[in-house]
Amino acid sequence: MRIRSVRTLPAAVAVAATVTGSLAWAPTASAQSPDPTPSTSTSSTPRNAAETESGGVAILKKDPGGDVLAGVAFTLFDSAGKEAASGKTNAQGQLALKDLAPGVYRLKETSSGSPLHDTVDDQDVIITPGAYTPLTIVDPFKDASVLLKAKDDKTGKLLPGSTVNIGSGDKTLLTLTTGSNGTASGKLPLNSRASSDFWVKQVKAPAGYEIYKPSKAFKAKPGDPVTVTVTNAKAATTPSPKEKPTDKPSDRPTPDKSGKDENTPTPTASTSATDTPTTDETASSTAAPTPAGSLAHTGADATPWLIGGAGVLIAAGGGALFAVRRRRTDDFTDEN
Numbered sequence: 139m140r141i142r143s144v145r146t147l148p149a150a151v152a153v154a155a156t157v158t159g160s161l162a163w164a165p166t167a168s169a170q171s172p173d174p175t176p177s178t179s180t181s182s183t184p185r186n187a188a189e190t191e192s193g194g195v196a197i198l199k200k201d202p203g204g205d206v207l208a209g210v211a212f213t214l215f216d217s218a219g220k221e222a223a224s225g226k227t228n229a230q231g232q233l234a235l236k237d238l239a240p241g242v243y244r245l246k247e248t249s250s251g252s253p254l255h256d257t258v259d260d261q262d263v264i265i266t267p268g269a270y271t272p273l274t275i276v277d278p279f280k281d282a283s284v285l286l287k288a289k290d291d292k293t294g295k296l297l298p299g300s301t302v303n304i305g306s307g308d309k310t311l312l313t314l315t316t317g318s319n320g321t322a323s324g325k326l327p328l329n330s331r332a333s334s335d336f337w338v339k340q341v342k343a344p345a346g347y348e349i350y351k352p353s354k355a356f357k358a359k360p361g362d363p364v365t366v367t368v369t370n371a372k373a374a375t376t377p378s379p380k381e382k383p384t385d386k387p388s389d390r391p392t393p394d395k396s397g398k399d400e401n402t403p404t405p406t407a408s409t410s411a412t413d414t415p416t417t418d419e420t421a422s423s424t425a426a427p428t429p430a431g432s433l434a435h436t437g438a439d440a441t442p443w444l445i446g447g448a449g450v451l452i453a454a455g456g457g458a459l460f461a462v463r464r465r466r467t468d469d470f471t472d473e474n
Contacts, residue, residue, distance in 0.1 A: 193265040194236035195245070198274045199227045201255055202329055206231030207277060209251030214263070215244040226251070238265045247275070254331050254360040256280045280361035281325035288316045288344060291369040296320025300368060301342035306335065315342075326358060333357040338366050348373050 195214070199207040206227075213224040214235050222243060223235040242264055247257040255277040263271055288300030297320050304312040304326060314322040328334055336356055343349035347370035358364045 191240075191267040192237045193240055193267050194234060194238055194270045195243075195263050195265065196270040196272050197227065197233040197235070198272070199231040199233070200274065200276050201331070202276060202278060203331065205331075207250070207252060207255065209249075210247065210277065211249040211251065213246050213248055214238070215246065217242055219244075234270065236270070240265050240267045245273070247277075250277050252277075254279055279328045279331065281327050282358035282360065283363045284312065284314070284324050284326045284358075285363065285365045286314045286316060286322040286324075286338075287365065287367045288320055289367060289369050290347075291371045297344040297347065297370060299342070299344040300340060300370070302338050302340045302366075302368060304336060304338050304366070306337070311336075316344075326364070328358065328360045331360060333359045338368065340368050340370075343370055346373055347371065 197212060199210045201207055208227055208229045208231060210227045210231070210233075211224070212226070212233060212235070214222045216222045222238060225233050225235060227233045242262055244260055245263045246260045250257050256279070258275055258277060263273065265271060284304065286300075286302060288297040289295065290297060296316075298316050298318050300320075301313065301315040303310045304314065304324075312324050312326055314324050316322045326336065334357065336358055337353045338356065339353045340350040350368050350370055354366070354368070356364060356366060
């Protein structure tokens with residue numbers, strides 16, 4: 139019974155070692171049995187090597203024209219946000235980030251390394267075991283900064299409400315409208331490292347000004363500040379129908395203001411020619427005769443004299459009639 143127990147022990151130990159995967163039981167099993175069981179380290183070695191096999195990312199940097207870019211800086215962050223690798227592209231525009239554990243990473247371009255180029259947005263990168271993930275990244279050219287000014291062509295005063303289109307060829311790239319300070323700004327996209335030709339055309343003039351019809355040409359390079367100025371002339375004003383335009387002001391009084399009192403009526407042609415009073419003037423003269431020596435008009439009025447003469451004649455006639463009657467009465471008395 140004791141010998142059987144000894145012989146079955148190694149088998150039980152070997153089974154336990156296989157299930158648990160622990161290498162600590164292997165020496166005991168080999169010491170108790172003349173025929174040692176296979177070591178689990180032989181089968182586990184390939185699995186551990188696969189788990190620790192690393193990968194990487196290979197970056198090629200270019201611009202829109204196809205030229206490679208050197209000195210572009212990148213930083214790679216793991217899923218926890220910790221920096222895993224970083225570097226800059228070489229003269230051939232290449233950068234290899236290696237010895238990275240498989241997984242998902244976040245790639246960030248921290249600097250384009252050029253005043254002409256802009257950086258790209260962050261992007262995710264998947265690292266696979268034993269391989270390099272290739273990435274070709276194109277940096278865009280930096281936009282030109284455009285400052286628009288609208289001015290009065292005589293005084294240079296900045297004008298609000300001026301709208302212009304800016305473009306290249308037959309394509310409009312940017313539309314700007316000046317604000318209350320007479321200026322506006324925007325970003326003009328470019329696709330070449332050399333100076334590019336652009337045009338500006340006003341499509342709406344400031345209030346009270348003529349629109350500037352011609353197009354103006356200008357040049358711009360990536361990242362450069364550019365100032366574009368549009369001048370406007372004031373719109374011609376239409377004179378009022380009551381006012382006649384004159385070339386130069388006149389100090390002479392108008393016929394309506396000849397130096398006379400504005401409240402004094404001007405005699406009409408018929409009155410001055412005939413000296414005949416109007417109906418209203420005749421009625422007033424009849425009702426209240428004008429005293430002698432005071433004439434209402436430039437010619438003498440005979441009406442009061444006629445009336446006075448008639449009164450004298452009537453009085454004289456009345457007196458004569460009374461005298462005749464008195465004489466007859468006296469004669470009749472004497473006869474009796």
